[in-house]
Amino acid sequence: MIDQLLSELRKMRSTRTNFGLLAGMIGLTLLSVLVNGLVLSVADLRGHDNQHTLLSAGTSGALFAALIGVMAITSEFRHGTIRSTFVVTPDRSRVIAAKVIASLLMGVAFGLVAIGLSFGVGYAILAGRGIDFALDTNHVLLLVFGTLLMTALWAALGVGLGAVVKNQVFAVIGLILWAFAIDNLLRELVPDVGRFTPVGVSDSLTAGFADYLVAPVAGGLLLIAYTVAFVAAGAFVVARRDVT
């Protein structure tokens, strides 16, 4: 298992894919924290909710983390490297497990960068504009660990999603379509369902104040359940599908 994990980690750092994703995440997080921090008035930024929004810019890391997982499996199908991977390790569930763990680790790393950026730049903006910090310690801890849990779990979930869908383009488009359109619509139109969607429960991990969401702990458990379900489905499908 360690062997497969070392192999997966080597794969992850030997192409530009994950560096590109990291750059994308840094760009989006920076944009979000800068827009929120510089466009809002001083009066607005004194508000608890606006400070929350400013400092939760790092949650955008979850989407990029999910793409780490999706790419980890779909690029092997796309480029055919899955064949040599499975010839060396015929136990396919072991390969999937190694990809899940490697993606989890990458997800945590992405999460740390995202939190560092949103808090570092966010604090700097607040201090620079002479605004007092409005969030209590518990809220900050929720934001930090919620974001880390999100990036880690979404990375793992991405492996399961990619394994089920197999086609790289479809998996990436599907993920983005779900995260930005379908899930949003569900939460807008059918909040009773929307708060239980993967994105809905992820938001509950860090948002806390949006009243339609489930409690953070319930959200965390539900996101774990989603992740386990996707990974199990992916492992099941990959074990049974012919590699042609």
Next chain:
Amino acid sequence: MTTTSHAVAGSPPFRALVEGEVVQAEHLTKRFGDLVAVDDLGFALGRGTVTGFLGPNGAGKTTTLRMLLHLVEPTAGSALVFGRHYQELERPADRVGAVLEAADFHPGRSGRDHLFSLALALGQTTAGDRSFAGRERAARTRVDAVLELVELSGAARRRVGSYSLGMRQRLGLAGALLGDPELLILDEPANGLDPEGVRWLRDFLRRFAAEGKTVLVSSHVLAEVAQTVDQVVIINKGRLVTFAPLAELTARLSGGVRVRAPGVVRLQSALEGQGIRSTLLDGNELLVEGTPSARVGEIAFHAGVLLHELVPESSTLEDVFLELTAEVPS
């Protein structure tokens, strides 16, 4: 070189596992929906043999090789290596190396990193050092060794996207050799190689086989492997056509004589009178088998048949192969 082969025509009888047989297919069948890709295929390859796995494109070669490697699940029958299902072998990649497609690389990854990731998954160690650093060191040593072996060390740090087809084939081979296997399975390795690359591959396989190791190499062109293999498994439409030593195929080479004459039917009966078989090609053409052209001319002369053409024709191995795999009208 010892050759274990079992000439089988049509569907082979069930054969019990024989000790030392490296590759064994028994009643092997694969259906993809309505398409029968491999149909009740059976053959067994002994240790140290170099076998050409031949058939036209779409004959089921690739599917068969993938079933041997547990990439494709058989619908029926079994595909065994070293007497077991591939996935049940302990450390299978240390015993079996495979090159399945020339393009199976991430174009943005260097050849070295590609091999490195495979070598790490193999889990080799030096002197039992199971630390992370120890595993990395063992993998690096092995990667450098196989790069040297396939003469790719110079390009190892370049992205595979910049490699020529020949370099990719050699990189694939390097990956197959990481575990120092006893059996090499190669699917159309000569596809797209220039003559120099084909020769390099042939020499490599000869050296490999000279160490008593086993090779199963597929091709849709017999000539590509004829100088390398000592036996052939020929399949067509998923079914076994021939499983024989190459020598047996060579023995089928025939020198025929093609005759064009107005009185070709009269000539045919004259030949028959001498116990010589011939085939009518069309209205005034005849193919005479196993007889020198001088003798055919002599018989024609005595039968008073006017000859327009008398052409000796020798078939090649490729002709025999094409004949064996020709469309059989059903």
